[in-house]
Amino acid sequence: SSSSPPPASSCSHPPDSHFIGKKEDIVKAGRMTMLVNRCRDVLVVHHQGQLHAMDTRCYHSGGPLQYGDIEEFNGHMCIVCPWHKYKITLGEGEGLYQAVDNPTAKPLRTHWCSKGVKQRIHKITEVNGDVYVTLNNSSEAIESDVYQTEKYRTFLLKA
Ligand code: FES
Numbered sequence: 508s509s510s511s512p513p514p515a516s517s518c519s520h521p522p523d524s525h526f527i528g529k530k531e532d533i534v535k536a537g538r539m540t541m542l543v544n545r546c547r548d549v550l551v552v553h554h555q556g557q558l559h560a561m562d563t564r565c566y567h568s569g570g571p572l573q574y575g576d577i578e579e580f581n582g583h584m585c586i587v588c589p590w591h592k593y594k595i596t597l598g599e600g601e602g603l604y605q606a607v608d609n610p611t612a613k614p615l616r617t618h619w620c621s622k623g624v625k626q627r628i629h630k631i632t633e634v635n636g637d638v639y640v641t642l643n644n645s646s647e648a649i650e651s652d653v654y655q656t657e658k659y660r661t662f663l664l665k666a
Pocket residue numbers: 565566567568569570588589590591592593
């Protein structure tokens with residue numbers, strides 16, 4: 508038709524995505540933070556050959572996840588917030604915690620539980636070594652959204 512899209516060569520990136528860098532640079536750095544689409548602070552981490560993207564500030568109290576260690580808990584790779592050690596799965600943004608089986612039994616035994624998705628995860632796409640983030644714009648509220656305001660950004664920069 509006459510309204511055909513422009514040739515693919517002029518627009519090879521995935522729709523609604525934002526170029527964030529070359530894969531080799533991100534792999535070298537290990538992790539990067541960036542403001543995507545002038546509206547969202549996103550952390551990108553490279554871990555065991557995979558790239559992951561999530562809101563930068565921890566859903567609990569706004570801790571800087573870019574300084575968190577990555578560890579495996581209950582078979583899930585998690586970033587551990589440096590402030591109060593909350594564990595957030597890289598893949599889904601779920602908050603994991605250890606629950607006590609029976610508080611009266613000695614010794615105490617625990618098992619891992621999920622609080623559900625607490626941290627907003629964004630989508631990463633790689634095209635020929637170029638890496639793009641597609642913001643997760645689902646209208647469902649996710650707790651980490653609270654720390655994505657201009658006010659909080661300014662507050663953290665001053666802190
Ligand atoms: Fe991340 Fe409290 S701010 S665990």
